[in-house]
Amino acid sequence: MVLRSGSHLLIAFTFFFFFSVLFALSTLGTETLLHLIAPSGIWISLLISVLLTLNKIIHQEFENGSTDFYLLSDFPLEIILFFKTIVHWITVAIPILLIMPFIMIALQIELEKLFVLLTIIFIGSPALSFVGIMISCLTLSNNSSFLITTITIPFYFPTLLLGIYCTNNTDLDNMSLAYVLLSLNTLFTITISPFISAYAVKLHYS
Amino acid sequence: MSPKLIDTFWEFSNPTKFKRLARYVIPLSAGIALTCIVVGLIWGLFYTEPDYKQMETVKIIFLHVPAAFVAINTYLVMTIASLIWLIRRHYISLLAAKAAAPIGFMMTIITIITGSLWGSSTWGTFWVWDPRLTSFAILLCFYLGYIVLWSALNKLETASNVTSLFCILGSIFALLSRYIVFFIDQGLHQGPTLSLDEEKNIDNSYYFPLILSLIGFSALSIYLLFIRTITEINIHRISLVEKRGESGA
C-alpha cells in the first residue's frame, strides 16, 4: 500500500514545494511581507497537496473493485475507512511535515518558532485528511478531481481558520484556548468522518 | 404535536396532495408577500425618520435584514428537507431542497450587495473581513457548492444522496466556521437587529416596517419555494415519462 502510493507522494511533495515557492515569489522577496504570510502560505500549500492526492485513495479502489470486497467482508467499513485515512495522512502529511522545516527556513521563519509551528500543523493536519476522505466518499459516482476539489474547499474553512490563527499568533496569551479548539476540531473530524464516509459508500451501493 | 397532525404532514409527500396544498399556498403567500413587501418598503423608505448616527442609510435595513434572515433560514429548510429525504425517502423533500438552493443563493447575494453599499457609506469600505461578513461569504460558498454538485451529477438517482449529505454536513461545517470566525475576531458590524431582549431592540419607528418586510420576504421565499418545487416535480415526471416511453417502444 505504502509502496504503491509512492507516485502520489511525489505529486504531493511537488505541489507542496511549488506552492511554497509561489507564495515566496508572490511577495517579490519583500521580507516583511513574507514574514506575515509565510505560515498561511504553508497551510495553504499543505491543504492543496492533500486535496490533490485525495481522489487517488477512494476512487482508485472503487474502480478496481476493492470497495465491493470491503463491503462483502465482515469487517466494519467504518474501521477500514478509518485506517485508510490514517494511511493517507501518514503517507501524505507526515512526509511533507518532515521536509517542512527546510521550507520554513527558506520562508524566513525564525528558528525558535519552528518547533511550535510544526506542532500546530501536526495537530491540525489530520483534520485535512479526514474531511477530505469524507467528501471524496460522497462523490463516488463522479470521479473528476475538479468536482472533489471544488466541493471540499468549503469544508476546510474551520481547520484552515483555526490553524492559521494558531500559527500567526504564537506569542499571544490566550493561545491555549485556540490550541484546544484546534485539537477539538481534529478530534471532531476524526470521530464523524469514518461513520459518514461509510454511510455514503453504503448509500451508493444500496 | 398530536400524532394526527404529524400524519397529515406526511401526507404531503404525495405529489398530488402536495399540488393540492400548493394551490392554496401559492396565491396566499403571493398576496402576503406582495402587500407586506410593498407596504413595508414604502413605509420604510418614505415614512421613517433618518437615524441620528447613520443618517438616511439606515433605510437599507429594510432590505438587508430580511434578505439575510431568508438566506440563513433557506439553508435550514434545505437541511431539514435533506434529512427527511435521507430518513423517510420522500422525493418531494429532496426536490424541495434542490428548489430552495437558488432562492437562498440569490438572497445571500442581495444581502451582500445591500450590505456592502451600506458599508460603503457608513464604514467607508465596501467589504471588510469582519466575522458577520465572513460568515456570509462562507454561506455563499456552501450554496455554490450545493448548486455545483447538482449540476455536476444531473441524474436524480446519483445526485440525491450526495447532495443531501453535502447539505447536512455543510450546515454543520458552516456553523463551525461561523463560531470560529467569531472566536478569532469581534468585528465592526453592529449586534443582532432583532432580539427578544426589549432594551437591545431597535426603535419602534423602524421596528414595524422591518417586521412587515421580514414577513413579506419570508412569504416571498415560501411562494418561490412552492413554485420551484412544482417545477422540479414536473421535470422529474418528464424524465419518468420519457423512460416509460423508451421501454414501451
Next chain:
Amino acid sequence: MLELFGNYSFVIISSYLISIILVLVLILQSLLSKLVSERKLKEREENVEKPGR
C-alpha cells in the same frame, strides 16, 4: 430625485433597485421554468398515451 434621501440617496436607491431587480429575475425565472415544464409534461404524456392505448 437624487436628492430625495440626502447625501446618501445614490446608495439607497441603487441598493433598492438592485435588490428589486434580482428578486424579479428570480421570480420570472421560476415562473417561466414552471410554465415550460408544465407544457413539456403535457406534451410528453399525450405522446406516450396515444400510441399506448
